[in-house]
Amino acid sequence: MxxxxxxxxxxxxxxxxxxxxxxxxxxxxxxxxxxxxxxxxxxxxxxxxxxxxxxxxxxxxxxxxxxxxxxxxxxxxxxxxxxxxxxxxxxxxxxxxxxxxxxxxxxxxxxxxxxxxxxxxxxxxxxxxxxxxxxxxxxxxxxxxxxxxxxSPEDVIPPIRSFTTVNTPAANTFSFVPEVCINQKSFMTFKVKAACDVRIVLSSIYGDVNHKAHEIVIGAEGNTKSYIRECANGPIRAESLTMNILSEEKPRYFWVSWADQHLEVGRGAQYGHGRFLHYHVHSKRQFKVKCLAVATSKLARGHWEFAELLADYKEEDPEVEAGRIAKRHRIREQYVWIARKYRLLHFLEDAYPNVVKVEDLVSKCKIKVSDLLVIALVLAELQERGLIKEVVDGHWMRNHGGTSEQTEEELKLVKVMPVISSRDQPTIAIVTTLFCEKQAVDAMIEGKTTFVKCKTEGESQVYTTGRIGKHRVVSTKLPCIPGDVEASNIAAGNSVTRLLGTFSKVEHVFLVGVGGGISHKRDPDDPLTSDDFVALGDVIVSMPSNGTNAMYTKWHRREIVGTEGQQHSQRTWHSHDDTLRRIVKKLEENDTGDVNYLDQLITSAVILINDSKFHKPTILSQTSSVSEERGTVVVSGAIGSINCLDEDDQLRMSFAKTNEIKAFDKDSEAVLESLDGNRNESYLIIRGVADFQYGGRKEWQPYASLVAAVYMKTVILTLK
Known part of the structure; x- marks a missing residue:
């Protein structure tokens, strides 16, 4: 360059x-x-x-x-x-x-x-x-x-279409188009825009339109006739009345076929339909079509487009072409291989700690049953890399440790949770939903041991116990049933109930993970945007807002009622014990703004977790008007559920502004209902901003999970 x-x-x-x-x-x-x-x-x-x-x-x-x-x-x-x-x-x-x-x-x-x-x-x-x-x-x-x-995507790579465009001047001069390879074909489709007189030559000799050539003229004689000639400007062998077949304003599709020495021309993109010219080539005039030339008369300019599948592109050198075909085949196989690996891995990560049968992997990941050998190879490779494990015959689970070395952690598969002494019982529980959220939270815990209550049928549980500062903590990941929101919500509520039943001394609960920030344009007169502007990688912590106790607000039901228009009911949640909220306020008051303590802790955490996916993604597009250099900001306010509002941005933003919601997540209702039902009085929701919808942006999820986990650790270390 x-x-x-x-x-x-x-x-x-x-x-x-x-x-x-x-x-x-x-x-x-x-x-x-x-x-x-x-x-x-x-x-x-x-x-x-x-x-x-x-x-x-x-x-x-x-x-x-x-x-x-x-x-x-x-x-x-x-x-x-x-x-x-x-x-x-x-x-x-x-x-x-x-x-x-x-x-x-x-x-x-x-x-x-x-x-x-x-x-x-x-x-x-x-x-x-x-x-x-x-x-x-x-x-x-x-x-x-x-x-x-x-x-309905198939489990194959779709055709990649390549388009070659050619512009012909109003000069009646032929231009050969070598990039449109027709020597191994018997027909072609194209579209052209011109007022009249578009000319196509199919030739056996590159550069020669007067010997061993056929000429097709579409829209001749003032866009009224079309015909086939023997060579350029040669005798007419077939003709047809075609009034206004061409357009100067809009490109129109045509096809040409030269199979079995029959020269045919039709209108439309569907080969074989709409034929308006036909000529059977005499045996003495037959030749192999090897190249293409196009032109327009002095009365018109032409814009042409020739389409072909990228995989059909031919090289003139057979050895070069053979190498190209082999390389394309390898690339195609690698695409399919990579797609299957990531599909299986992500499915197992969502389901974790549940185990998944091979039959369900095949069904849910939309993999063909005929590819079972390939599936076995993919599973074997992922297992060899330490990413997954076969718990029992034909039942697979995402490996908790992943690829990173975790020398402090001990993993135990158990049927029943061992009895933990009263002195070692955790008083703090941390709930996550995504696999990367669990990884980020566990990186904050010292002296940890992970217990997996593994079931081949029904819901499994994962509990990681250890310390953060002087506090005993336990973290868990809620299982997700991919494709079934209702079943996932039921599983989430059940998991939290089991967590609080297993660890009866838990006093405080943290819901830690990703969310979608509310992106507003800056307005000095609007208190919602002047100081609390949200950027990717920021932290949102649930605090009462709008003069209410609401820490979490959900648009619960949306209806159209007569002439009154849209109506809805909403639900709110808040913790009755304000211990954690007082710590958040204390951290806000102690933040002088001179040194961003959170960024220093995040940098240390990235080094500690030793996994490149948790690095902060580079911002190369205008995702917000806030500079990258401003550092991580913690914003307090209500968090909301995006349920029912994900397709209506205007309504969602109006709902957010009315309720002073600073972030949306997928839906925490099942967890909050379980906390209320088990009479847990103290909880806090912490969300790292992964996008500006609901936190689903994959490349930002690990980093957003990490910043939320770091802030969680800061709150716990401040807790007396």
Missing amino acids: DDSEEIVMTAAKKDGGAVMRLERTHRSEIDNDKVHHIAGGPYKGIFINKAFTGLVDVGPEEGRLEFLAYLVNERKRNQCLQDHWTLKFWFCGTEDGLLKKNTYTDYFRDLMDPADFPKDYIGFIKKALVQLQGYSIIRRVELQVQQTNDH
């Missing part, structure tokens, strides 16, 4: 989807007023612009790739979603089309390399930015993502 050039990213909304434009820009042309962030370290040379509502039109792209990405929406009971991704490319200079095609194909393959495949959208964008620095002839890349309506 030229030393005077930088890569500038601009994010915007377009056609109902998100668009990221990555552009090679001379340093003197960068508008500093638009720049939101200048990256450093491994991202040096990358500028992130402020978000825009639209992007300046830069004309048609020179190449395009489309593919589908399958996602799981945790807000919708793990419903499968499908995103449609489009990558558009523009180039520097006047390189030939084949070089451009090879360049953007290689860029895409490098971007999707399974050995370094991004874990999430942010990682994908980061890699695309860094990678663009090494592709000097690519001037601009646009990434657009839109959600589609297909909710």
